[in-house]
Amino acid sequence: EIVLTQSPATLSLSPGERATLSCRASQSVGSYLAWYQQKPGQSPRLLIYDASNRATGIPARFSGSGSGTDFTLTISSLEPEDFAVYYCQQRSDWPPLFTFGPGTKVDV
Amino acid sequence: QVQLVESGGGVVQPGGSLRLSCAASGFTFRSYGMHWVRQAPGKGLEWVAVISYDGTNIFYGDSVKGRFTISRDSSKDTLNLQMNSLRTEDTAVYYCAKGRTQYDSAVAFDFWGQGTMVTVSS
Numbered sequence: 001e002i003v004l005t006q007s008p009a010t011l012s013l014s015p016g017e018r019a020t021l022s023c024r025a026s027q028s029v030g031s032y033l034a035w036y037q038q039k040p041g042q043s044p045r046l047l048i049y050d051a052s053n054r055a056t057g058i059p060a061r062f063s064g065s066g067s068g069t070d071f072t073l074t075i076s077s078l079e080p081e082d083f084a085v086y087y088c089q090q091r092s093d094w095p096p097l098f099t100f101g102p103g104t105k106v107d108v
Numbered sequence: 109q110v111q112l113v114e115s116g117g118g119v120v121q122p123g124g125s126l127r128l129s130c131a132a133s134g135f136t137f138r139s140y141g142m143h144w145v146r147q148a149p150g151k152g153l154e155w156v157a158v159i160s161y162d163g164t165n166i167f168y169g170d171s172v173k174g175r176f177t178i179s180r181d182s183s184k185d186t187l188n189l190q191m192n193s194l195r196t197e198d199t200a201v202y203y204c205a206k207g208r209t210q211y212d213s214a215v216a217f218d219f220w221g222q223g224t225m226v227t228v229s230s
Contacts, residue, residue: 001170034216036153043223044145044153049208049216056218087153089216095167096213098143098155 002026004088004101011106019075021104023088028068032091035064035073038103039084047086048073075106083107110134110219112204117224124194124228130187130204130221138162138182141207143217144189146200146226156202157189161211172198194228201225 003026013019023033035048046055048064051071061076075082088101116128130142144156157168157178166178177190187204201223207214 032215036217038153043203043220044217045220046208046216046218049218055208055216089153089155091213091215096158096165097167097169098158100145100153100155103152 001097002029002090002092002099004090004099006086006088006101006104008104009102011104012108013078013106014108015078015080017078019073019078019082019106021073021075021086021106023066023071023073023101025069025071025090029090029092031067032093033064033066033071034089035062036087036089037082037084038087044087078106110206112206112219112221114202114204114221114224117202117226119227119229120194121230122194122196122228125190125192126194126226128189128191128202128204128224128226130189132185132187132204132206135206135219136210137180137185139210141213142178142180142187143205143207144176144178144187145203145205145217145220146198147203147223148197148200151200154200158207158213159187160213161207165213191226194226196228199226199228 031051036044038044175193203223205217206219208216208218
């Protein structure tokens with residue numbers, strides 16, 4: 001099973017600052033990586049798919065990069081609505097099994 | 109617009125069974141793989157199961173294999189999860205989620221339901 005590790009667990013920042021979130025896989029996942037945002041009491045929302053592609057309707061301040069085992073989600077300038085928990089998620093090649101990272105909480 | 113509406117959650121005793129459903133609308137259900145993902149109270153997301161667009165490929169997470177069964181009824185645009193031999197650690201909000209791309213095993217889940225709560229307790 002591929003294990004995802006996210007760091008830091010908590011990121012304390014202010015609006016307008018840049019956020020850099022890391023996700024590391026225990027073995028290569030190629031570009032089979034996605035990022036989600038979840039706010040309290042809400043369902044997760046897809047931000048990034050295939051490591052670097054923004055999902056429909058996602059603002060340009062969100063960007064994803066990386067391949068293989070090391071990935072990064074960057075929020076270029078935090079807006080008040082961006083304070084949330086962020087999860088990375090991978091799919092193994094075959095069989096297609098999916099795992100999530102433990103999450104990074106971005107708070108004020 | 110895409111809508112996924114889960115139902116069937118509730119309180120069940122350890123060892124019991126429960127059947128969840130997810131009613132899909134706003135997209136061609138029969139063309140997309142579908143997933144169940146769960147989230148224990150105060151915890152992170154855990155993938156549970158996937159069923160391919162045509163129902164021929166089904167895979168489960170290790171923690172539910174042999175106890176849970178995912179299925180779909182494309183005539184009714186409905187996804188199901190039959191949960192047997194429930195344990196206290198199965199207590200969670202259960203979400204259904206849609207695969208992002210048609211026909212293949214998409215990496216990402218682009219739409220999620222609002223979730224249904226399952227509590228396993230004596």
